[in-house]
Amino acid sequence: MKNKNILISGAGIAGVSLAFWLKKFGFQPTIIEISPKLREGGYAIDFMGAGYDVAEKMGILADLEKVDMDISKLAFVDENNREHGSMNYRKIKRLMNNRALTLLRSDLAKIMYKALDKDIEIIFGDTIHKIAQDDEKVSVTFRSGSSRSFDLLIGADGLHSKVRNLVFGNEAQFEKYYGYYTSSYTIENFPDEGKVFSMYNIPNKQAAIYSDGKGKTMAFLIFTSPEKLSYDYHDVDQQKKILKDQFTNAGWKCPELLSKMDSTTDFYFDSISQIKMVKWYKDRIALIGDACCCPSLLSGKGSTLAMVGAYMLAGELKQAKGDYKVAFEQYEHSLQPFIAKKQKAAQRFAKSFVPKTNFGIWLRNIAFKAMSIPLVSKLLLNPFKDRGLKLKEY
Numbered sequence: 140m141k142n143k144n145i146l147i148s149g150a151g152i153a154g155v156s157l158a159f160w161l162k163k164f165g166f167q168p169t170i171i172e173i174s175p176k177l178r179e180g181g182y183a184i185d186f187m188g189a190g191y192d193v194a195e196k197m198g199i200l201a202d203l204e205k206v207d208m209d210i211s212k213l214a215f216v217d218e219n220n221r222e223h224g225s226m227n228y229r230k231i232k233r234l235m236n237n238r239a240l241t242l243l244r245s246d247l248a249k250i251m252y253k254a255l256d257k258d259i260e261i262i263f264g265d266t267i268h269k270i271a272q273d274d275e276k277v278s279v280t281f282r283s284g285s286s287r288s289f290d291l292l293i294g295a296d297g298l299h300s301k302v303r304n305l306v307f308g309n310e311a312q313f314e315k316y317y318g319y320y321t322s323s324y325t326i327e328n329f330p331d332e333g334k335v336f337s338m339y340n341i342p343n344k345q346a347a348i349y350s351d352g353k354g355k356t357m358a359f360l361i362f363t364s365p366e367k368l369s370y371d372y373h374d375v376d377q378q379k380k381i382l383k384d385q386f387t388n389a390g391w392k393c394p395e396l397l398s399k400m401d402s403t404t405d406f407y408f409d410s411i412s413q414i415k416m417v418k419w420y421k422d423r424i425a426l427i428g429d430a431c432c433c434p435s436l437l438s439g440k441g442s443t444l445a446m447v448g449a450y451m452l453a454g455e456l457k458q459a460k461g462d463y464k465v466a467f468e469q470y471e472h473s474l475q476p477f478i479a480k481k482q483k484a485a486q487r488f489a490k491s492f493v494p495k496t497n498f499g500i501w502l503r504n505i506a507f508k509a510m511s512i513p514l515v516s517k518l519l520l521n522p523f524k525d526r527g528l529k530l531k532e533y
């Protein structure tokens with residue numbers, strides 16, 4: 140096996156699953172993560188399709204089942220919390236032959252992290268500052284000042300990837316913004332919602348809450364913005380202010396969700412965007428997950444596709460005995476058409492994602508009622524089955 144020493148930038152879903160598979164296939168991964176510890180937080184993920192299959196191969200399904208949120212229904216509510224339509228979640232699970240879970244992103248991240256081999260080196264609280272590569276190696280300088288060399292470097296550092304910026308160019312040329320911002324965070328001392336995911340809309344805004352089953356409530360907010368907003372990705376106070384301006388007068392439980400936002404420890408805020416790149420690698424450096432092919436929240440598949448990409452990249456490296464030229468090409472060639480389809484499907488959904496008028500909200504509620512017709516729900520679930528992708532055994 141050649142090129143065994145591999146640096147991964149980012150300990151998100153993509154980075155941690157890649158480290159898992161690389162180690163299993165005989166490589167020596169090192170992870171560098173900018174945050175001082177594993178990042179928690181994030182929304183509830185519909186976990187099914189190819190990502191579910193990868194989790195099964197990782198041997199973590201039993202642990203994931205233990206933290207399944209077992210949501211019973213998605214309820215559309217009005218200002219007074221009266222229900223105007225719903226979707227039966229348990230029925231969806233049955234239609235997926237029970238190979239579906241609803242997981243908090245943070246539970247998925249923690250379980251994958253726990254599954255990592257203990258001798259994998261993980262550097263927290265640092266980031267790559269400079270990158271140079273030649274025929275032999277990739278040399279990196281960290282923000283902390285130290286320099287090291289690796290055989291390969293993989294950028295798994297998300298939508299605003301630093302590796303992508305340093306090696307492939309600035310974000311704007313790869314980002315397709317879809318006109319929405321989203322935020323999620325955990326709050327305490329809020330009435331328990333039981334197993335219901337309650338969603339409230341006014342034109343151009345959507346707020347949802349659900350309980351984690353352990354005494355905490357998750358808030359999940361989306362608003363439209365035709366133009367991209369200008370703010371610092373690392374300035375959480377600035378992001379909270381944007382959210383307050385958007386939702387203070389939105390009604391329902393929004394004022395209370397906002398008033399508890401300041402004490403949250405896992406605030407997440409970002410645009411709903413996709414990343415589209417023609418090439419996912421340059422010599423000894425490749426990208427995975429959101430860094431190269433973010434499908435966005437609109438696809439409902441960001442985390443599961445990141446796990447699939449990690450499995451395939453590690454598998455191709457194993458199959459090519461570490462020959463990165465063969466492996467990177469094969470990884471891109473096998474996954475790119477499938478991701479393109481997922482991105483296109485998400486794109487079609489973009490316009491109607493958050494209704495922009497009261498009529499649109501009414502129409503959306505009617506459409507979800509149609510989901511109770513078995514044929515309709517079967518058709519709508521088809522894209523989640525990922526039939527267009529055959530996972531190889533490596």
Ligand SMILES: Cc1cc2nc3c(=O)[nH]c(=O)nc-3n(C[C@H](O)[C@H](O)[C@H](O)COP(=O)(O)OP(=O)(O)OC[C@H]3O[C@@H](n4cnc5c(N)ncnc54)[C@H](O)[C@@H]3O)c2cc1C
Pocket residue numbers: 148149150151152153154171172173174178179180181182244265266267295296297298299300301302321322323407427428429430435436441442443445
């Ligand atoms: C805490 C958190 C909450 C999230 N919540 C939501 C949500 O509510 N809705 C939604 O649509 N998506 C959310 N996401 C994004 C979602 O998890 C991803 O779309 C999906 O899981 C694909 O994962 P990824 O590993 O490619 O990227 P990400 O999950 O974004 O992971 C990237 C990792 O790289 C790290 N990183 C970033 N920059 C650097 C750097 N310069 N150097 C080193 N490390 C770096 C990040 O801290 C993170 O751990 C969230 C991501 C995180 C990290």
